[in-house]
Amino acid sequence: MRLTVTSFLTLDGVVQSNGKPEPELNDGFEQGGWQVPYLDEEFGALITDWMAAADAFLIGRKTYDLFSGHWPYVNDPEDVLASKLNQMPKYIVSKTLVNPEWNNSTVLKGDVLEDVSNLKRLPSNEVQVHGSGTLIGALMKHGLVDEFRLFIHPVILGSGNRLFEPGSTPTALKLIDTKSTGRGVAVHVYEPSGDPTYGAVAVGQGV
Numbered sequence: 001m002r003l004t005v006t007s008f009l010t011l012d013g014v015v016q017s018n019g020k021p022e023p024e025l026n027d028g029f030e031q032g033g034w035q036v037p038y039l040d041e042e043f044g045a046l047i048t049d050w051m052a053a054a055d056a057f058l059i060g061r062k063t064y065d066l067f068s069g070h071w072p073y074v075n076d077p078e079d080v081l082a083s084k085l086n087q088m089p090k091y092i093v094s095k096t097l098v099n100p101e102w103n104n105s106t107v108l109k110g111d112v113l114e115d116v117s118n119l120k121r122l123p124s125n126e127v128q129v130h131g132s133g134t135l136i137g138a139l140m141k142h143g144l145v146d147e148f149r150l151f152i153h154p155v156i157l158g159s160g161n162r163l164f165e166p167g168s169t170p171t172a173l174k175l176i177d178t179k180s181t182g183r184g185v186a187v188h189v190y191e192p193s194g195d196p197t198y199g200a201v202a203v204g205q206g207v
């Protein structure tokens with residue numbers, strides 16, 4: 001099964017508190033909810049179409065806490081996002097979570113490389129990662145991501161946690177699809193294509 005990453009980020013790469021302010025985190029970030037002005041039907045349709053293809057979800061502990069506090073209480077059978085998240089298997093990478101109450105949830109407490117590699121061997125379509133920035137970094141380090149779906153919003157915040165922080169694993173990407181929404185969100189789909197390559201432009205040589 002393929003492993004795909006879906007992430008909402010600003011033009012300067014910030015992913016923190018996109019959907020709402022989160023003062024309870026006490027982390028000093030005061031720009032929560034920055035994504036909301038850019039949500040529209042086109043945006044929702046893209047998310048719905050991709051999530052409809054999910055056979056399982058892989059998430060970190062913080063994302064689990066956020067999702068499990070909302071989606072189990074959405075009971076509309078016409079809501080594709082809620083139906084998928086509530087019904088499909090959910091694998092949570094955590095050393096501290098015990099007995100998760102959200103149905104079909106399994107805690108992965110072992111080695112991330114081994115656990116996720118075994119998960120990807122299952123005969124299904126795709127396992128999706130949403131949010132979970134720290135987890136994504138670990139998956140990249142081990143070459144476990146098959147596709148990035150990046151929703152890049154036309155806003156610069158100047159502060160906040162970023163998807164690709166300094167120290168991220170150097171990775172070359174191949175653009176395989178691109179779309180845009182009516183409110184200016186650029187949606188780029190990439191596949192990892194190995195290590196970056198390098199060169200130099202000779203003096204006097206045109207680009």
